[in-house]
Amino acid sequence: MYGPSTIAARRIFKRAIIQGGLEAVSLMSKAGIMPGARGMGAIFTLHHVRPATTKEFDPTAHLTITPEFLDASITKLKADGHIPVALEDLPEFLANPNQAGPAMVFTLDDGYRDNDMHARPVFEKHGVPYTVFISGGFVDRTHSIWWETAEQLINQVDEFTFDYGRGDVSLPTRTLVEKYAAFDRLHKTFTCAEQESIASELDAKARAAGICPTGIVDREVMDENELRQLATRPLARLGAHTIGHLNLAHLTSEQMRSEIIRSSERVAEITGEMPRTLAYPYGDRCAAGPREYQAAEELGFKLAVTTNPGVLHRKDLRRQFALHRISLNGYYQKRRYVGALASGIPFALI
Numbered sequence: 001m002y003g004p005s006t007i008a009a010r011r012i013f014k015r016a017i018i019q020g021g022l023e024a025v026s027l028m029s030k031a032g033i034m035p036g037a038r039g040m041g042a043i044f045t046l047h048h049v050r051p052a053t054t055k056e057f058d059p060t061a062h063l064t065i066t067p068e069f070l071d072a073s074i075t076k077l078k079a080d081g082h083i084p085v086a087l088e089d090l091p092e093f094l095a096n097p098n099q100a101g102p103a104m105v106f107t108l109d110d111g112y113r114d115n116d117m118h119a120r121p122v123f124e125k126h127g128v129p130y131t132v133f134i135s136g137g138f139v140d141r142t143h144s145i146w147w148e149t150a151e152q153l154i155n156q157v158d159e160f161t162f163d164y165g166r167g168d169v170s171l172p173t174r175t176l177v178e179k180y181a182a183f184d185r186l187h188k189t190f191t192c193a194e195q196e197s198i199a200s201e202l203d204a205k206a207r208a209a210g211i212c213p214t215g216i217v218d219r220e221v222m223d224e225n226e227l228r229q230l231a232t233r234p235l236a237r238l239g240a241h242t243i244g245h246l247n248l249a250h251l252t253s254e255q256m257r258s259e260i261i262r263s264s265e266r267v268a269e270i271t272g273e274m275p276r277t278l279a280y281p282y283g284d285r286c287a288a289g290p291r292e293y294q295a296a297e298e299l300g301f302k303l304a305v306t307t308n309p310g311v312l313h314r315k316d317l318r319r320q321f322a323l324h325r326i327s328l329n330g331y332y333q334k335r336r337y338v339g340a341l342a343s344g345i346p347f348a349l350i
């Protein structure tokens, strides 16, 4: 059992290690000693894109980058020879041996309203295509976003009581360190788990504290009309991201397929055509595996993306339903890190 300050120290330590890796690779690249590891490019994952805030308790800061950082990243990638490619055109790109440079592919998960407000103008300025993955339950305000609910709830209360699996546990959440510890414990509970019952317990606790979980979704996520507008933009594509944003690997096969099929149909109602791309919610190895990859293929997608980190290679043509992505992470918003991330090397270092 670790105390709140140990958990906080681990958070800081992990960030320092990754930052160190990025600095090292950025220096190696500057010195011209970077091995040719960038492969055929990278698919980048973004979530929120919005101006920097000065929130004290910000447990999901890694999910937010600023429009200025996005702008600087694209400028840097272009200068390094990366070519903008739409996600759904990636298989043709990878199959062509005569490409002038590696690809840069942009994806944004969850359909946040700031994507249209702050990211779209940057993509349009640079002529860069992008795919927004939307969850039907967020679009229709029938499902909450647990990490947004948890942030607001834990920020507000001085004590957080939750059943993490073995009965109610009360944690003090007065100080910032205690708040981060409670959030991290909840995060751990949601990771690699059947999430529906945990999410409804969290929603009930939030409501009891006067917070409306679907009200948060309404504030943060684009609704059907906004998505319809966005889909008419020439560089924008919408992709499927299920209905309930649940860990698919922990659902029955029928539930998992239904989550995917219904989300495709929901996208088609908005855009007029079935989406060709799918992003598995959470997307790591305990949220999507061979069963989900096979379902994506059988359900008619052209490709699907995970959040397993890595750059693109020609061999990805043989694993089109388990493509790797690289997160543009809010903790590392420095222009020089983007080239390092796109090189794929930091993943070997951490």
Ligand SMILES: [Zn+2]
Pocket: 109, 110, 241, 245, 281, 282
């Ligand atoms: Zn997501």
